[in-house]
Amino acid sequence: MIVTPEPVMRNRAIIEVSNIFATYEKDRLRRQATWIRSPGVTYSCGDCSMSESKREAFDKFFTTDAGKGLLSDFGRIVDVLNAEQEKDGPRAYSHRHAPNLRIEHQEHKLAAAIARAREETAEKLQKEDFSGVLRSLAKLHAPLQAFFEHVTINVENAHLRLNRLRLLAEARRVMASVADIENISAWDEGAA
Structure with missing residues (x-):
């Protein structure tokens, strides 16, 4: 008869309990939101x-370069806003930006692109033209890239800084109005 030492038995019990908790957590998350995985894309639809x-x-869209660019832009916006929100508080960017505080050319271009995307997506959502909605959002890519490349967000003037962050928050809201983009991620079919 082989006798298993007590520490080994204890470790097995810990692993077993950990697996039970991990299974419970997976089931809880699965009930909370259904994850849809299809070739190239994983996303959540909360109420399915x-x-x-x-x-x-x-x-189709999120496997294209435009779709991947949109995900990248959204991720960058979220990263910037989350980092700065620790300083400013959770509701600091809930108001719209002030047009009179836009100084740089890229701020004006981004604001115009956001307004256009907001209008186009609302119109296309009414018609259930989802491909058109996503193409409208993709038009934000170039203005966002120019903004990030040429505009300094963290300037000494607190009003300009806050206004620029609010402008980014508006872009995030327009994107999030179409889908829970934070829960979308492109994945490589080879990795699946």
């Missing part, structure tokens, strides 16, 4: 009411 046409539009 996403129509087949919307799902198809997402599948």
